[in-house]
Amino acid sequence: MRVTEMMSYRFLRTEINDINNRMMDLQKSASTGKRVLESSDDPGAVRPILNFRSQIDANERFDKNISRANAHLANVDGILDKIGNSLIKVKEHGIHFINGSLNDDDRETIAGQVGELKKELLGLANSRVGDDFLFSGYKVQTRPFQQNANGTIEYHGDTGEKELEIAPGERLAVTVSGEYLFAGRKDTDGDGWLNATGKDLFSVIQHIEWAMQGKSGEMVDASGEVWPEVENGQPLMVNEDGTLKTDTSGDPIPLIHADSPVHLSKLRDSEGNPVTIRDLDDPQEYNVESVEISGNNLDNFVYVHANGDIAQMDSDGDPVIETSVANEYEKLLDSDGNPYQLTQVPELEDTLTNLDEVMSRVSNERGRVGATMNRLESSQEIRQQATTDLKELLSTYEDADIVEASTKLIQQETSLRAALSVTSRISKISILDYM
């Protein structure tokens, strides 16, 4: 074989070029610490790398979300603690009231203290963190418990329970439903409708207060006013001046519907929002009997009796009741424009039993909050562990083995040096030196 100078130079050129390229690659991995910088560096590693990065991002977000949810629940827990304490105080007052030998002044003082505790509990029910109310469901900017002019406390939030994703595909509710906690209403059978599962906290305490005021057994309206009654225990309508209201034939008008005193409440949809006449195009949807509702003002709310019947309405859309005279109706609104809600005040002992039920609900909820927080904490640990594991996995795909890279770099350096020295030696030898 003839060997020409071109051949040795070409050989040298390609060889040195190759070595330089390899050194460049090694230098890049050694200086960036990454093995895969472009997809062609290892096409098979591209998808794992991108997926791991995505999962790491997600885990870090879950971690942050869990921290925020935990902070929120810690607030809720604090509030529940205070609520529990207030309820204990109410109960102490109740027991003291029953057992103690008290004079009338003492009784009045204790009843007043229960009234103060009711206000305190209302304040707690309307607790907020930042701008958001804790117990109003999704309607975080609506004050959840508002007192009407007549003294009843109504829930204005909704039934929403905020869930967060705490792990891929795993959701956890991180709020407490104010409607359940305070009013005892929740959708237990999953039909989209709220069921009463227990007593309403505010009305229980109201009853205690009334009972302490000596109204046990009496028929009272929402403001605590005692109503006159006829012999068979039926309450009668009264005028603003306290006189009995009469129909055209001069008879007093009994406030009775289906053998019970009138207790009207607004018809609410599955999310707890009051329903208007306009909304009620399909009564079936609201679990009520179909009725003819007339009225000019379609935006008026629909009222129902305690047994679920829809209250009759007049042309203004206000609830009415039939008097003893045929086709005569009387409005069922009191002087403040609120529908009548008559209740018979129970005995104090009975109200304290109801209070126990409310207290156990509150402490159960608090237990649930604690359990949720534990769950969040352990989930957070798992997330953090997963993040570490994923980073390690990502590293095996993506990161350069620095030791290996530098060893290889040294190897390449050696071969470069060898190539250069061989060439320089060969090119030193020339026949011209011997001629």
Added chain:
Amino acid sequence: MSGLFNSLHIGQSSIFANQKNMSVLGNNVANANTEGYSRQEVQMEAWPTVQRGDLSFGQGVKVGDIARAHDRFITDRLRDASEEYGEAEGKATPLTELERIIGIDENSLAGSIDDFFDAWQELTVNPEGEAERNLVLRQGGALATRFRQTENSLAGLEDSIDSRLETELKNVNDKLQQIADLNQRITQATSTGHNPNTALDERDRLLQELSQELGSKVYINEKGAASVYLPNGPTLVQDNQANQILAGKSATDGLQFTLKSGKTETSLPSRSFGGEFKGYIDVRDKILPEVKADLDQLQHDLIIQVNAKHATGTNLDAETGLNFFQPVTSYQSDAFALDDDGFADADGDLLQLTLNGNQTEVGVAESDTLEDIRDKINDQVDGVLASVVQGENEDTYRLKVVPAEKDATVEVNTENLNSTPNNLVASGNVFATVDGQAVLQVALNEPEKISAGRSDAPGDNQTALEIAELRDAQVAGSNKNATFVDAYGKISSDVGLEMKQNEFERESLRDTLNQLENRRDEVVGVSIDESMIDLQRYQRAFQASAQFVTTVDEMLQTLLSIKR
């Protein structure tokens, strides 16, 4: 006496021949580093002998020919190897750029997709927060920008491939002309018995370069002229005639080629080329469109999936059914508008849907509203999405049927609705066939328009949760079995694989080419060492001949001095 004079002649021929040898040798050494140069050799022959009686006398030496070393086989193999190497090399440059565009670093599209869903996940914690809502809008916008940038870079890459080819064509046409000129010189020289060695070397070099660039094939005819063809036939050079390759940009199809032969121009399909041109064109016409289609699919999936969830939600202004991204606009294939009562009035009839050529039928009853028909289609027919959209007038509604897959087609035929009622108004082309390109763009511009929940309650985060969960949903890619990030990863790894394969090819082809060039040098290259030894040889021969002439001269002197 005549014998001695004859000897002088022999000496002279030897001096002359060795001189010639020295000068050819000098020329070889001078061109030792000239690309494509073939070593030349003086072919010395003995003069015919003269017969004198029984003896025959040699008459010295003569220079028969100056031939160049040549190996036809290696030259042909070099051209073929150059073509293959050219193709791989042509792919390499645009592929490197493509790999950079479909990158995998943290600022890549995958990162933007992650950031987008991360913003939604953050929104779930504080769904009414303005900062969180603004972040969602911003990340949506950033994602759109990233898609735009990627698309623009791809379009830019296509442009730069075209301009590279266009510039290169000037070079190529020059070379074609040079080959035609060389053909002329070579055939002329050959016909007059000359040896056009340099012209042959030059032509071989040009032919090899052309093979690398165009993948051209060569045929050398008996007169020594080289004909140059493109791989699939069209002639580029015939004898001393060179055709020209012209290129022009059309608005729709990019760079198109024509072959100008004399005054006739014929169009040259881009698959005619080999070599570097084929490499570039393959990237432009095969790899780039695939990447673009995959990116389109990804955008399409993102738009459809995010919008589907978002539309079920309600924003802070109590609006529902809003799109988060601009809907895929070219999918607007609208259908019947109904009159006031909103019923189809088509009793017991069949609505025919043709999806990708397969026909299915959906029964329509008289009492069906558009919503009913929509639900029937969605329940009974896979692969299409039916929805009811508002028509031009507020009171009219239209049933919209679109394919769920990007390249699928759907046609709807209402002819079989026997009682095609008057109120089934269809304007123009009913249920047009659709396909189209997806352009991801955020449709909302106010933070309060984002639907984070099912209700307008500010703390409702149900919809935001569902959208955030899309990050891990396997709803993207051609088989709908990948997450969005994974679908992007597939695009990227496909490009990487192509690049990797190209690197291997280039390396092995370059080795082949190097070996062939070495082989060529072995046969036709100039070795300085060898030349120096030859130089010594010829110098000695020259000296000896000169000495011979001197000696003969002295002999003549001796003879001439006898007379005195």
